[in-house]
Amino acid sequence: MAWDFETDPEFQKKLDWVEEFMREEVEPLSHLGMAAHGPLGRQKFIKPLQEKVKAQGLWACHLGPELGGQGYGQLKLALLNEKLGRNGLAPSVFGCQAPDTGNAEIIAHYGTEEQKEKWLKPLLNGDIRSAFSMSEPTGGSDPLTFKTRAVLEGKEWVINGEKWFSTNARYSKLLVVYAVTDPDAKDPYKRTSIFLVPTDTPGVEIIRNVAVGGGGEIGGGTEGYVRYNNVRVPYDALLGERGGAFVIAQVRLGGGRIHHAMRTIGSCRHALDLMCKRAVSRTTRDGKLADLQLVQQDIADSWIELESFRLLVLRTAWLIDKHKDYNKVRKDIAAVKVAMPKVYHNIATRAAHLHGALGVSNEMPFMHMVTSSLVMGIADGPTEVHKVTVAKQILKDYRPDNDLFPAYHIPRLREEARERFKDQLAELKAAYEAEGGRGGARATETA
Numbered sequence: 183m184a185w186d187f188e189t190d191p192e193f194q195k196k197l198d199w200v201e202e203f204m205r206e207e208v209e210p211l212s213h214l215g216m217a218a219h220g221p222l223g224r225q226k227f228i229k230p231l232q233e234k235v236k237a238q239g240l241w242a243c244h245l246g247p248e249l250g251g252q253g254y255g256q257l258k259l260a261l262l263n264e265k266l267g268r269n270g271l272a273p274s275v276f277g278c279q280a281p282d283t284g285n286a287e288i289i290a291h292y293g294t295e296e297q298k299e300k301w302l303k304p305l306l307n308g309d310i311r312s313a314f315s316m317s318e319p320t321g322g323s324d325p326l327t328f329k330t331r332a333v334l335e336g337k338e339w340v341i342n343g344e345k346w347f348s349t350n351a352r353y354s355k356l357l358v359v360y361a362v363t364d365p366d367a368k369d370p371y372k373r374t375s376i377f378l379v380p381t382d383t384p385g386v387e388i389i390r391n392v393a394v395g396g397g398g399e400i401g402g403g404t405e406g407y408v409r410y411n412n413v414r415v416p417y418d419a420l421l422g423e424r425g426g427a428f429v430i431a432q433v434r435l436g437g438g439r440i441h442h443a444m445r446t447i448g449s450c451r452h453a454l455d456l457m458c459k460r461a462v463s464r465t466t467r468d469g470k471l472a473d474l475q476l477v478q479q480d481i482a483d484s485w486i487e488l489e490s491f492r493l494l495v496l497r498t499a500w501l502i503d504k505h506k507d508y509n510k511v512r513k514d515i516a517a518v519k520v521a522m523p524k525v526y527h528n529i530a531t532r533a534a535h536l537h538g539a540l541g542v543s544n545e546m547p548f549m550h551m552v553t554s555s556l557v558m559g560i561a562d563g564p565t566e567v568h569k570v571t572v573a574k575q576i577l578k579d580y581r582p583d584n585d586l587f588p589a590y591h592i593p594r595l596r597e598e599a600r601e602r603f604k605d606q607l608a609e610l611k612a613a614y615e616a617e618g619g620r621g622g623a624r625a626t627e628t629a
């Protein structure tokens with residue numbers, strides 16, 4: 183009997199350390215805002231915390247030991263990530279921040295020794311940052327609509343095109359660029375390739391840094407709108423096989439989606455926690471908010487949604503560890519991706535609402551959470567696309583019924599049952615008749 187919801191005591195000790203470290207060191211730092219994010223701020227504030235995480239053996243836990251990670255697997259990573267998820271700075275402190283995690287993962291999987299030496303090592307050390315430059319302003323993240331081209335001229339690739347929402351491009355040293363190399367390939371999924379492009383390559387132009395959410399300076403965000411103007415890179419800037427971008431990106435996105443979900447559990451729990459604190463603290467003329475049944479309903483619904491989502495995420499993490507192949511867990515990852523924005527949105531909105539005016543102000547984290555929940559429904563592909571994946575994966579195990587009435591039509595099932603149990607029914611009928619019971623015939627006919 184292998185179902186077990188206990189965390190092993192050794193790992194629990196690590197989680198307890200993380201809990202305290204988050205409370206005492208990471209969370210206070212996050213209130214410094216951008217001061218801790220710029221290159222100098224990171225050196226001053228984040229580096230020392232990263233050293234403490236490394237000393238605890240908790241650095242880059244999404245990776246195997248051969249890559250400088252801990253090899254804990256996805257289930258333990260989920261338990262860790264749900265703690266980190268309650269604070270936006272935490273992933274950087276623990277060496278598991280998107281998009282660097284996914285970029286490091288694909289370089290580890292598909293990179294040559296030279297590419298690993300040049301990019302993977304500094305990424306894993308947290309010395310450089312990277313961006314994933316895939317989505318385009320014209321066609322979102324659907325590779326079949328991409329217009330950015332990479333053309334081979336002699337021994338160089340020449341890249342031209344525009345990319346949209348390349349997160350952290352402005353802070354990155356490396357751009358992982360998705361471009362069309364083989365527009366005439368018969369298989370449309372073999373038309374694109376991935377390139378490792380140093381951000382300071384001539385021709386790389388950041389048109390604007392778009393920000394998520396309302397307010398703020400136009401151009402003051404972290405989502406790079408990037409133009410590639412005749413960007414020349416050597417042939418070996420190609421990652422993996424020519425035409426292999428689609429497969430590579432799936433490896434990257436599969437992991438990225440489940441890691442977002444793990445952290446979203448932490449964000450939801452934080453919102454619920456604040457909601458409960460408010461409920462037991464704030465009084466109205468009818469008593470505490472916590473005493474009002476409609477408030478209790480919101481708290482109960484939030485807890486149930488969160489715990490159900492958490493079980494789905496943990497089970498999916500467990501499946502990834504079991505199969506060691508994201509493709510075999512596609513349906514589950516897509517289901518997690520669909521559930522995530524909804525649960526997050528519901529809980530964050532209820533938490534904001536329960537705090538009244540304070541809740542919708544910029545003096546509380548809830549508006550940021552609500553925006554983030556919307557982002558979760560868009561980034562890495564919109565909810566609709568993932569719902570289709572779930573449905574298709576479920577449906578592929580079903581075969582059509584070609585009869586007029588389905589195989590599960592009750593009259594048909596009844597007929598089959600009567601045929602199968604005809605001897606027993608005859609015995610039953612005889613027994614009733616021997617007793618002289620009136621209902622014998624009926625009891626055996628209408629079973």
Ligand SMILES: Cc1cc2nc3c(=O)[nH]c(=O)nc-3n(C[C@H](O)[C@H](O)[C@H](O)COP(=O)(O)OP(=O)(O)OC[C@H]3O[C@@H](n4cnc5c(N)ncnc54)[C@H](O)[C@@H]3O)c2cc1C
Nearest residue numbers: 314315316317322323347348349557560561562563564566
């Ligand atoms: C905060 C953030 C960070 C991001 N970071 C990155 C990054 O680092 N690198 C990168 O390359 N991209 C990144 N993206 C881009 C992201 O992958 C795309 O925004 C996403 O794939 C959707 O593309 P789109 O924005 O063009 O929306 P569209 O494709 O225009 O979709 C808009 C809406 O249309 C509907 N829709 C679209 N397709 C379908 C469909 N097949 N069926 C039904 N309805 C559909 C949905 O309602 C969808 O929300 C990021 C996005 C956000 C918000």
